[in-house]
Each structure stands twice: as structure tokens, then as C-alpha cells.
Amino acid sequence: MNRRSLISLTVAVLAGAVLLAGSVVAIPILALLDTAAQASVCGAPPIAGATPPEPGTAHDKWDARQVTNAAVIVSVGKQMDVPAWGYVIALGAAMQESRLLNHANDNPAYPQVAALSMALPHEAVGHDNDSVGLFQQRPIEGAGSWGTVQELMTPNIAARKFYTALLKVPGWEQMRLTDAAQAVQRSGYPEAYQKHEADAKALAAHVLGLPNIDMIGGGGPAAPCGTGAFEPVPVGPNGWVQPLDKKFVVGPPFGQDRGDHKHAGVDIVGADIRGEPIRAAADATVIRVVCNTPSNNCDRDGGIGVGGCGWYADLRHPGNVVTRYCHMIQRPSVQEGQSIPAGTVIGFVGSSGNSSGPHLHFEVHTNVTDGERLSYANAVDPVQFMAAQQAPLPVR
Structure with a gap:
């Protein structure tokens, strides 16, 4: 049988x-x-x-x-x-x-x-x-x-x-x-x-x-068959992959002045992006899975001025590189301390936290030692970084 x-x-x-x-x-x-x-x-x-x-x-x-x-x-x-x-x-x-x-x-x-x-x-x-x-x-x-x-x-x-x-x-x-x-x-x-x-x-x-x-697929909204249901993606020659499908594009750029701070990453946007699978950009250890809003309520859409990254995950990659993935629709599908290969689906696009609509806020930080806080000071432009890794982000 x-x-x-x-x-x-x-x-x-x-x-x-x-x-x-x-x-x-x-x-x-x-x-x-x-x-x-x-x-x-x-x-x-x-x-x-x-x-x-x-x-x-x-x-x-x-x-x-x-x-x-x-x-x-x-x-x-x-x-x-x-x-x-x-x-x-x-x-x-x-x-x-x-x-x-x-x-x-x-x-x-x-x-x-x-x-x-x-x-x-x-x-x-x-x-x-x-x-x-x-x-x-x-x-x-x-x-x-x-x-x-x-x-x-x-x-x-x-x-x-x-x-x-x-x-x-x-x-x-x-x-x-x-x-x-x-x-x-x-x-x-x-x-x-x-x-x-x-x-x-x-x-x-x-x-x-x-x-x-x-x-x-019972983990939450927009996960039609769970993270296991998505096909593997080809990994680039340097071991990196795009965190989202190529049909979406980079919107607000790195370093954009936000009044009280500068944009430490890029926003990947597009029509019908809500619920799209987000992938680990390279082999990684999950170092942080957090709900970050002032109210600690990330299981709903946020808005401008709400504050925080919503549901997000930080992944540590070889060479003291850390990537961050913000505004997920639900708690990320990975656990702190878990080792995952490049391309693993770690969650789904949402609009939790300080967000004007569904998108993925994606950051890359380099030379980050264990325990070091992520900040604009150790952030680099993800567009330039991913291009150098031969896994370029799609830009307009």
C-alpha cells in the first residue's frame, strides 16, 4: 500500500x-x-x-x-x-x-x-x-x-x-x-x-x-501547506539565495532618512506579497525570534507610528554576518538555536509592527561579534552585499 x-x-x-x-x-x-x-x-x-x-x-x-x-x-x-x-x-x-x-x-x-x-x-x-x-x-x-x-x-x-x-x-x-x-x-x-x-x-x-x-499548514494565516510545502530553491555559487521570490522588488532603499533614524535595510515590496514565504539567505543559526512592538502584540497588522519590527528573526551566517527579516504575518517558523540551510522557509510576509503595508524589511550586518547589537553602524546596503554574493536582489 x-x-x-x-x-x-x-x-x-x-x-x-x-x-x-x-x-x-x-x-x-x-x-x-x-x-x-x-x-x-x-x-x-x-x-x-x-x-x-x-x-x-x-x-x-x-x-x-x-x-x-x-x-x-x-x-x-x-x-x-x-x-x-x-x-x-x-x-x-x-x-x-x-x-x-x-x-x-x-x-x-x-x-x-x-x-x-x-x-x-x-x-x-x-x-x-x-x-x-x-x-x-x-x-x-x-x-x-x-x-x-x-x-x-x-x-x-x-x-x-x-x-x-x-x-x-x-x-x-x-x-x-x-x-x-x-x-x-x-x-x-x-x-x-x-x-x-x-x-x-x-x-x-x-x-x-x-x-x-x-x-x-496549520501554523497561521497564509501558510497553505506549511513551510515544508515549498520547493527548494537553487543556492548561488557563494552559498546565498534571495530571501523572496524574484517577482518582488526593492522599494525604499538602504540609508533612507526616516526622521529619527536611517533605514538600516531595504524593503522588498510587490502586489500580492502578503503570505509569501521568506527564506534564509544563507546557511545560518537562528539567534533571535522576537515580537517587537510597544504593545507586544504582533499577531495583527501594524501601521505607521506603531513602532517596532513586528514578528522578526535574526540569522547568524559564517563570517560574522547577520541578516534580519521583519514584519512577518505570524511567529517565525524557526526556533532560536536552530541550524538551517540556505533557502529554508523561516516565515511569511506580513505587516506587523511599524509598517505601511505587507512587505519584507531585510537587513544585512557585517563583522558582528557574538552578542553585539545590530545597528545602522554595522549595517551594509543589502542590494550591494547580495550582488557581491551573486544572489542579487531584484531592483526596479
């Missing part, structure tokens, strides 16, 4: 299991596959250096009932061919709405819902209006009803209804978890879902048997 067939069979087994009415015990079904087979869901090798969740945190905080419900939610997403970022959104929504427990409702203001829901198998009891189930969907909202009480308290049906609504949200793949979940749920607390992102990613990876949900 080839790997693709084995994956299809495994998904079918999991799908069949979660349709049972009883208390199926969730296990990381896809752990039966080797790492290469797991990643072939996206037709690409896994991320080099993907980091498993730390023991004692993340998925370990959920009991067997909650993990079972999470497996149902993820399995339904796979059946519907929803991208993996959708699994994370759905899990984050259910964590906020129900703590991943299938809720009945005994609110006396809705006696029919109370009678029906309490008579059905349930794991917890709530009182919020007439909301029931994993996603606290409402059964008697007239034309806006989510479905019957029995449907909404059947986890796989409730999950399908959530995904169906999510897929109708324009641009949901580019949204933060909380914005996408809110577009479906219309909660009175629209920011409440965001705090569950790390847990949702870890639990999705756990039930799939993956070390990291990034491997199949």
Missing part, C-alpha cells in the same frame, strides 16, 4: 470512529504513519527541525473526553478538505465556547431546549440562552437557526456546521484565529478566542500524531 492510500485509509478509520455515538477514546491516529507520510498530505517533506510540543503543557491539559472531541473536530475538517489552519480555528472556538465538552442546557427560559438537551448524552451543563454543544450553537433562532438540538449536540454534525460557516467567510485563511472564529460565532467577546491559539495548535498536532501543526 502506498503512502497516499495509507493516509486515505487512516482518515477513513478516524472518520468512522468519530461517528459512533459512544465514548470513543481518541488517540493520535496519524502517529501510525512515519513522518514523511504525514507530511505527504501536502505533497512535501516535513519542516527541518520541527519542534514537538513540550511535555506537561499544551495537549496534556485536556482529559480523554476533550481530546476525543478535538479528534472529532479535526477529523471532520479533514473529511471536508478544510486547510489545517481551519482545524486550529475550530478547536480555538470550541475551547472558548465549551472547553471542548459537549454541553446540554438547562436554562428554564428555553424549556423545550432544556428538556431535549438534558435527555441527550452530554458532558457538561450550561445556561447561556439556548446554546448547546461543542460550539454553543443556538437551535431556535428562526431563519438563523444552526439546526436541531439533537444535531447540535452531535459533535461531528456541530463541527461540520462550524466549518460550513467558516468556509463562507471571505478571506478566512488570512485572518487571525479570533477574527475568523468571530465571523462564524458572532460572540459578545470577539477577542476571547485568540488566547487559545497555542493550545489549539498543540492539540491539533497531537490528535494528528504530528510534532508540529506547521508541517501541514
Whole structure:
């Protein structure tokens, strides 16, 4: 049996299991596959250096009932061919709405819902209006009803209804978890879902048997199949590659006067650049992965005057050269201390921090000793430097 067939069979087994009415015990079904087979869901090798969740945190905080419900939610997403970022959104929504427990409702203001829901198998009891189930969907909202009480308290049906609504949200793949979940749920607390992102990613990876949900594109907006899904790029004769595709061009130049400082790098810009993969410009050790804004909130677009580099990474290359990559759309896909080859996808273009729109701010610093701070004083013009490395940046 080839790997693709084995994956299809495994998904079918999991799908069949979660349709049972009883208390199926969730296990990381896809752990039966080797790492290469797991990643072939996206037709690409896994991320080099993907980091498993730390023991004692993340998925370990959920009991067997909650993990079972999470497996149902993820399995339904796979059946519907929803991208993996959708699994994370759905899990984050259910964590906020129900703590991943299938809720009945005994609110006396809705006696029919109370009678029906309490008579059905349930794991917890709530009182919020007439909301029931994993996603606290409402059964008697007239034309806006989510479905019957029995449907909404059947986890796989409730999950399908959530995904169906999510897929109708324009641009949901580019949204933060909380914005996408809110577009479906219309909660009175629209920011409440965001705090569950790390847990949702870890639990999705756990039930799939993956070390990291990034491997199949669940790492965040605009990562359609994870960093492993992008083909290798040819490395130049001096070991350097362009950090972005050649269709994008250098905009504001090195040394441009910014009033209170000079531009220590160049901005690479272009149409439809948001979500484009950013690559390590040469073999490197990751020395810094940081969210740098005054509010320490980089999981959204910034703006002029916001301050900071947003999500960024610094890479140290042979010869005391350090490169910096700013304004990523989400936390970089690499870890501090990780060694990576030239061309590794380290993140995706965004507009976090002090940014007028999606672009990559790219810096090159030379003669930087260990621990030395990066500054305009040790920065060089990336256009000239990359040209000398025979990996020229595209200029207008």
C-alpha cells in the first residue's frame, strides 16, 4: 500500500470512529504513519527541525473526553478538505465556547431546549440562552437557526456546521484565529478566542500524531501547506539565495532618512506579497525570534507610528554576518538555536509592527561579534552585499 492510500485509509478509520455515538477514546491516529507520510498530505517533506510540543503543557491539559472531541473536530475538517489552519480555528472556538465538552442546557427560559438537551448524552451543563454543544450553537433562532438540538449536540454534525460557516467567510485563511472564529460565532467577546491559539495548535498536532501543526499548514494565516510545502530553491555559487521570490522588488532603499533614524535595510515590496514565504539567505543559526512592538502584540497588522519590527528573526551566517527579516504575518517558523540551510522557509510576509503595508524589511550586518547589537553602524546596503554574493536582489 502506498503512502497516499495509507493516509486515505487512516482518515477513513478516524472518520468512522468519530461517528459512533459512544465514548470513543481518541488517540493520535496519524502517529501510525512515519513522518514523511504525514507530511505527504501536502505533497512535501516535513519542516527541518520541527519542534514537538513540550511535555506537561499544551495537549496534556485536556482529559480523554476533550481530546476525543478535538479528534472529532479535526477529523471532520479533514473529511471536508478544510486547510489545517481551519482545524486550529475550530478547536480555538470550541475551547472558548465549551472547553471542548459537549454541553446540554438547562436554562428554564428555553424549556423545550432544556428538556431535549438534558435527555441527550452530554458532558457538561450550561445556561447561556439556548446554546448547546461543542460550539454553543443556538437551535431556535428562526431563519438563523444552526439546526436541531439533537444535531447540535452531535459533535461531528456541530463541527461540520462550524466549518460550513467558516468556509463562507471571505478571506478566512488570512485572518487571525479570533477574527475568523468571530465571523462564524458572532460572540459578545470577539477577542476571547485568540488566547487559545497555542493550545489549539498543540492539540491539533497531537490528535494528528504530528510534532508540529506547521508541517501541514496549520501554523497561521497564509501558510497553505506549511513551510515544508515549498520547493527548494537553487543556492548561488557563494552559498546565498534571495530571501523572496524574484517577482518582488526593492522599494525604499538602504540609508533612507526616516526622521529619527536611517533605514538600516531595504524593503522588498510587490502586489500580492502578503503570505509569501521568506527564506534564509544563507546557511545560518537562528539567534533571535522576537515580537517587537510597544504593545507586544504582533499577531495583527501594524501601521505607521506603531513602532517596532513586528514578528522578526535574526540569522547568524559564517563570517560574522547577520541578516534580519521583519514584519512577518505570524511567529517565525524557526526556533532560536536552530541550524538551517540556505533557502529554508523561516516565515511569511506580513505587516506587523511599524509598517505601511505587507512587505519584507531585510537587513544585512557585517563583522558582528557574538552578542553585539545590530545597528545602522554595522549595517551594509543589502542590494550591494547580495550582488557581491551573486544572489542579487531584484531592483526596479
